Amino acid sequence: MNKMSETANRASDNVAELRTKAKDDQIAAFLEMRLLELSPGYAKVAIRLKPKYQNFHGVIFGGIIMALADQAFAYASNSLVYPSVASQFNTHFIAGAEVNDELTAECRVLKSGRRVGISEIAITNQNGKLIAKATGTTIPLAEPSC
Template identity: 35%
Template sequence: MTPVMTAPEVGALLDQIFPQIHAGGRAYSVERVDEGVAVVRLSPTEIHLRPGGTVSGPAMMALADFAAYVVILAHIGPVALAVTTNLNINFLRKPEPGQDLLAECRILKLGQRLVVTEVSINREGDGETVAHATATYSVPPR
């Protein structure tokens, strides 16, 4: 699966069609796009934390969904109307605040109407996996 858009191209597209991802500051960014894979980053701020000193589950779910959207756009092109139909996540470890999270998303199946992905969310630095997700997207007919 060869990408049709680069990481900077996907980032620029998202700035145009999905600027609300940056509400409250630029916490999410596109790091890399390769064959069948994309890596995105969350640099958590106060709004991403929950009581108990950890990055919140909703912030990690948003990161997983963002990663899936990025890998799909990178491989099918600027199709803004691709939408999440399913997202399943398992929280494995407590990510401490002050440490960026990297989500690596792989395309498992790229069909005509559905794209199935797998996301591994890791702490930057030690690479410890903190969450694992699968996401399915519906893409409009090409």
Template identity: 35%
Template structure:
């Protein structure tokens, strides 16, 4: 999946770990990712969380897509921070899955909490 993932490549997202139902990815928050307040733009924080969710829900070698996602921003992220999104599977039932993703900075300060609902699609990766 990562070989064809333009988002990961374009935004220099590091895949730290992937296992069954879980994934940890990180991204350096650059100046180009800040908003008019000088803090991390929520869209980039969502991007990182959503990407960790994607790797976690696709980790069972069954293609999955997002059915619903929501995010709660807890604290602002600062330029130069390395954010890490850690995704874990909460439940899989039939074609649906529930995943929680925590986003934190390098000090472990919580930045956001994300919940993603997946839906399986036809196909596998290998």
């Protein structure tokens, strides 16, 4: 088997493992997030916004939107060859979200290297309106032996 095939197989194994882990993900269950799609370097996660997600101003708490983005980021960045942890995460809030909105976070890994990974996350509502944009940087936990 060549190195490229080994890498593709490892990524496929990671996706399968993450799908299993997602079923027992406690923070996702607590916030009622759902993993919709997962493939190497890509994840899509959704949440229906509830009244309990409002802050004292009566608007959706930004941390809920960030948690959704972070969840997609975690799945996408760990679906490739190197398991990784976040070292940086940045969110730009672009538009407000409302109770009962269905938000979707789509994460795409832009770079996955031996020292750093870079991802971009778009959070949209059920009408396709851009609610927030996030970027994240990861550091691999270990380099797999090939």
